[in-house]
């Protein structure tokens with residue numbers, strides 16, 4: 001088998017390994033590889049060589065990518081990231097040494113790009129992502145897999161988006177070493193096809209499943225609690241809403257602001273804030289509180305009743321609360337992420353909110369995540385004394401569509 005055939009086979013195997021329903025980026029990447037494959041002896045083959053060369057220069061030439069794509073190699077070779085950092089800054093070498101650094105870099109990249117050389121970073125990456133068993137590495141494997149797709153998509157299909165993608169991953173790389181509670185092994189929790197990031201929870205597909213446009217209307221003033229890297233808030237701003245995102249993790253707010261600036265989405269604003277002490281100047285028309293009422297990072301200390309009382313205070317009367325659960329299949333015993341008692345929790349919330357509708361939404365990753373319950377609530381005019389559970393949780397868990 002020729003080198004090109006082998007490369008194309010591996011890339012195809014990776015892209016097709018975990019197909020994500022509704023992902024335009026993944027489908028475009030798949031179609032692009034098929035197109036190249038139809039003319040591998042001619043222009044398609046040349047384009048494939050050029051793309052692989054560009055991928056390797058980017059992937060192995062910047063510490064942020066290497067750290068995500070090859071975490072085990074970084075751990076096994078402690079010199080790898082510092083050496084790369086030195087090569088990435090070779091322009092700063094003393095006079096007379098620039099040329100030496102450039103030659104080293106060229107040679108090093110050429111060696112790592114050689115997919116026939118067992119143990120080169122390129123060969124290792126392709127082989128592992130195409131066929132290795134993720135075993136118990138869960139999100140670590142997924143974080144490598146989706147980082148690879150994000151970067152390959154940028155190199156092959158949208159080179160103009162590459163600088164922004166690199167800035168996002170540089171922030172993530174910094175976050176990983178400097179923030180002790182990052183999610184998804186430091187990879188992006190929220191995806192956004194618009195900028196070519198798959199994420200663990202893709203924003204466009206997520207909002208489509210929520211199916212809230214009619215209820216939300218237009219030009220609303222919205223708060224997103226725990227806005228993460230801001231992609232959901234930015235998508236809402238793109239649709240014409242004015243959105244404030246509050247998020248405790250400054251690295252994620254940094255990403256939100258990078259992307260906001262790059263896309264000129266000035267209707268969105270992001271603040272490093274703790275939800276528990278956040279006091280806005282005026283209440284909102286709608287609040288998004290997605291996977292946030294209790295967090296595995298241990299940064300939310302409010303019990304559910306106080307949490308919902310605070311949400312009540314943040315909303316105008318009649319304002320909408322969009323709520324996403326954690327694990328509604330849990331035992332309901334109060335463990336981290338256990339929402340097996342969500343019906344009891346929502347009975348408490350019933351003092352402040354009436355439940356309008358609910359639906360299950362499927363997990364977007366192939367393993368290590370569960371389907372979530374999405375609930376739409378409306379703020380009461382004033383709290384009521386008692387309220388009952390709005391639904392039977394066992395039934396709600398079966399309910400993947402709204403009753404119209």
Ligand SMILES: C[S@@+](CC[C@H](N)C(=O)[O-])C[C@H]1O[C@@H](n2cnc3c(N)ncnc32)[C@H](O)[C@@H]1O
Pocket residue numbers: 183189190201225226227228229232246247248249252273274275276289290291292295297299300301324
């Ligand atoms: C499970 S993630 C959910 C992110 C986002 N709401 C979504 O569903 O896409 C929880 C997020 O809340 C943030 N967070 C945790 N405690 C917080 C707090 N007390 N105030 C603000 N944000 C917080 C975390 O940093 C993280 O980004």
